[in-house]
Amino acid sequence: MAADANAGGPGYRVLVAQGGGPTAVINQSLVGLVLEARRHAGVTHVYGARHGVRGIVAEDLLDLTQETTANLERVAATPAAALGSTRDKPDAAYCGRIFEVLKAHGITHFFYIGGNDSSDTVRIVAEHAASANYALRCIHVPKTIDNDLVENDHTPGFPSAARFVAQAFAGANLDNAALPGVYLGVVMGRHAGFLTAAAAMAQTHPDDGPHLIYLPERVFDTESFLADVKRVHAAHGRCVIAVSEGIHDASGEAIVTRLSQGAVERDAHGNVQLSGTGALADLLCEEIKNKLGIKRVRGDTFGYLQRSFAGCVSEVDQREAREVGERAVQFALAAGGRDGSVAIKRVGEYAVDYQLLPLQTVAGKTRVMEDEFIDAAGTGVTDAFRRYLRPLLGTGLPEPARLRAGPVPKRLNKD
Amino acid sequence: MAADANAGGPGYRVLVAQGGGPTAVINQSLVGLVLEARRHAGVTHVYGARHGVRGIVAEDLLDLTQETTANLERVAATPAAALGSTRDKPDAAYCGRIFEVLKAHGITHFFYIGGNDSSDTVRIVAEHAASANYALRCIHVPKTIDNDLVENDHTPGFPSAARFVAQAFAGANLDNAALPGVYLGVVMGRHAGFLTAAAAMAQTHPDDGPHLIYLPERVFDTESFLADVKRVHAAHGRCVIAVSEGIHDASGEAIVTRLSQGAVERDAHGNVQLSGTGALADLLCEEIKNKLGIKRVRGDTFGYLQRSFAGCVSEVDQREAREVGERAVQFALAAGGRDGSVAIKRVGEYAVDYQLLPLQTVAGKTRVMEDEFIDAAGTGVTDAFRRYLRPLLGTGLPEPARLRAGPVPKRLNKD
The missing domain is CATH 3.40.50.450 (Rossmann fold)
Known part of the structure; x- marks a missing residue:
């Protein structure tokens, strides 16, 4: 001083x-x-x-x-x-x-x-x-x-962006339930997965998406990823996935670089350009289509909307x-x-x-998600994280509801 | 009957x-x-x-x-x-x-x-x-x-999606003004440009984006597009663009097909898969980077958020x-x-x-945007369209404001 x-x-x-x-x-x-x-x-x-x-x-x-x-x-x-x-x-x-x-x-x-x-x-x-x-x-x-x-x-800034991500996945989950398939949303965050993890707040019912969450705090393995998606899709007939733009392999190489075979933009610091492109979502969707043979696979990249959506x-x-x-x-x-x-x-x-x-x-230090916030499988969050995040999101969040009516007995296609 | x-x-x-x-x-x-x-x-x-x-x-x-x-x-x-x-x-x-x-x-x-x-x-x-x-x-x-x-x-459904698009572009325009460059947002609508045109409602000040709007009702020419972007970027030091996923060339071929040299997914009706992929935004951004030499070019594809965002x-x-x-x-x-x-x-x-x-x-008929709604250049909307759309969007829309303070006289870098 x-x-x-x-x-x-x-x-x-x-x-x-x-x-x-x-x-x-x-x-x-x-x-x-x-x-x-x-x-x-x-x-x-x-x-x-x-x-x-x-x-x-x-x-x-x-x-x-x-x-x-x-x-x-x-x-x-x-x-x-x-x-x-x-x-x-x-x-x-x-x-x-x-x-x-x-x-x-x-x-x-x-x-x-x-x-x-x-x-x-x-x-x-x-x-x-x-x-x-x-x-x-x-x-x-x-x-x-x-x-x-x-x-x-x-x-400051994280809670509002987290709210956007939670609302986006709440809607995407409902959309995916209406027209089943695989939906994958890529969320910002190069090193810290907090914003991607906020997708978990979209869940109301136990079978709601996102069913899988991939964070930069954990090593991303494409084979495990495909096995996860296959399992969820077999169980629910659909699958909603939240993916951090910063996912990387065990060596630290960004998955977008691996899947695109290096055809990526880098900034002055040598960092791979992650936002402002749909490449990662598209590459992961291609993997799912080609390797799992699932037909309806859709990917969105939340891009700049998640940090500056007006309203x-x-x-x-x-x-x-x-x-x-x-x-x-x-x-x-x-x-x-x-x-x-x-x-x-x-x-x-x-x-x-x-x-x-x-x-x-x-100065110059980076916090990442604490281990206690990430579940054992590494593809979801814990109740500690939900308790941490919930009060930050504010009031008036959407509360999605489902029809609960019972089935009408069949008359033609009797079992 | x-x-x-x-x-x-x-x-x-x-x-x-x-x-x-x-x-x-x-x-x-x-x-x-x-x-x-x-x-x-x-x-x-x-x-x-x-x-x-x-x-x-x-x-x-x-x-x-x-x-x-x-x-x-x-x-x-x-x-x-x-x-x-x-x-x-x-x-x-x-x-x-x-x-x-x-x-x-x-x-x-x-x-x-x-x-x-x-x-x-x-x-x-x-x-x-x-x-x-x-x-x-x-x-x-x-x-x-x-x-x-x-x-x-x-x-029904269009006004809320239009509101999402207007709010998204209002935020994207502010983000682009804060960190100048080219921003391109791809909006749903295979044949009708109404939803893409709704981006125009994001403008508060005359120099606000979107500065350019590309609709499926007009033939898309890549050379004209690049000339438009170059002109706007030179005038404002930045450029915000709204693009319909359905833009096509004079022969009716989708631009995403042309730019990707045919590597696209088709549905059972032979329609090119337009949503759930960031391909069009990425391909157009590449064109701008490569042909105009502008460095900061970012593309978002609004995808499923625009039709099902909860809230x-x-x-x-x-x-x-x-x-x-x-x-x-x-x-x-x-x-x-x-x-x-x-x-x-x-x-x-x-x-x-x-x-x-x-x-x-x-039944089976498709309305497209009326000519009176599209400006003479084909890259913007008319006041008739704004008057048509405004009451549909509802109340409580964000009202972006700018600082209006005057400059402080320079002391070191005097002209």
Whole structure:
């Protein structure tokens, strides 16, 4: 910790930015943060950077002090990142340029809303400020549909995306029951299977899908997969499957790479492009058709709908996303405060509180699903996971019902 | 018209079935029909066939007279087809077997909820009854997300699917604005572009996507498509595209067949399998990447989510789907009634009424988008279409908002 950003007294200048993949509620965090900052007499300016760190280095800043509260409230209810986002993952030199811009604009408090990459950026920027003995408070505000930040009970954005996945599978299961066959839905999450596992919440009756769930926390074996599908299809006359985009073999190679024989797109970090393509679903469906001889096999890739569909949000997620923004400002402006990453802690069934963790606790680390959340077969979730997830999804979830009428005795085709 | 089904007096036996693709509100029609039938003193039995015509010939019937009203109301609010559906398209012999089962069970009133194939089945079954001089009232109840029934202002199921598509593109547009690039969403509809065109309702600001819409009512030319995308991307730095799964070239060949060099699945009728695969989106994205050199190109295929997502429904659609079921029974039991297909007619801005059309008016015919609904360029919709669609979507649609704050003067990178 360098010089105290709060020591200078009134005249604070706040800068906020949004990074990584958009979510349904990231703008709640932005607006909670902006309104809380504007409430403080000591804060004279609240700036927002367009497209995350990229906008900072380009000095592409908006003066949010001038926004109407009414419009901010409407923005809060809008999905995706209102300031714009970026996939840039700054190295030390890039962070140095960020720091130079913050210094030039006299920024005293820097907030970055994002995932674990973003928290690492905040950490490095804070180090630059400390080296320069420049008084800058640096706070990371959590956000990710992947739910993969360590030391967080869960992350804002995940509950709404999980709700979308649960509602999607509830509908897909009913569709599949009406027109039986195999249905496979591919869900986002490269390393952490939380979002794919949320599909389990679609089950109302014991024979409801998804009947099989494949997570990146377990090794994916195509032969076992086919045997599982064959078994379920024989038992129910149909099969609904949830698959994480991040499934991989024992060597860690992505299944989409194996099945497509390497014809995949890679990003600047060498990561295989998993979203924005239906390749994995199509390849797995081909396997089922060719190897099991099942005729009606359909695959959907939930793609970008699951993180930004306008109109599917958990009100619990909405409220908590708002609060992490508000709490970020309170932590930042507290007397004797420190840099850190805001985290959600569960303190009741169901209640949460917020803590400020050291940046290095969260930065660059990835949480995956705990073993106690995955069943023994590795193709389903446990009751512990259901109990964990249920309160996050909010109220008003669909409650699918079935006809229960008895059969009419046959008159022609008597047995 | 054969013998009068209503002439026999009390003791009517009603049979209802559901056919074709499930929708978010087809169970409203089922339940409206069942409850209205049970309300009539003359009706002694209300049967439902499992999995459409397939369940009729197998005598797989449920006695809906025994269902609780409370459970029926819950089923009404559940998406997909509660009785189960089928893709069987009966020929004359199959319809003969249907008629034999109806006769064996003393059915006096037959209702089939489905699209234009289903109405054709009803027509042929009615002919069998007439030939046999058997008193059977035959009514087709409309349902299809494709909105392709002639002489109908619109069809139950379409408004809710259109709402899903509009909400999906509203979110995808915001996501694309946050992380710019090209986004392409493939929407259902083999011959009729109504559902794809509904993407236009996602636009709030003039530069919002979808910027381009490709419909099966217009010939798709890959070169023109690439030129369109290049132009929009140059103007906005991004591009959001809605594409119908049914786009085809001047010869009528499906684009997915052309781009994949024929490696496609066909159904029993020789139709190319369009849904349940991400092939078209992936192939179009490849074209854009390879020919235009744009790096961030993402494609989603909305697949089964758009017709059965649990929790996205237009309350206008819900109400009308219920009413077509109720009106079907009223038409069927009216003194001096006749066979027919229930149709929605728009009688105000916005109000509807229901008519019973002759079965041959609707049976086996396909409505496509009227020319007045498609703009001159063929890549967008007209205000007439927006005015047509808006009241169908219901209330409570998301209203995306943007930040309007002005820029902060640059201090380092001064121009």
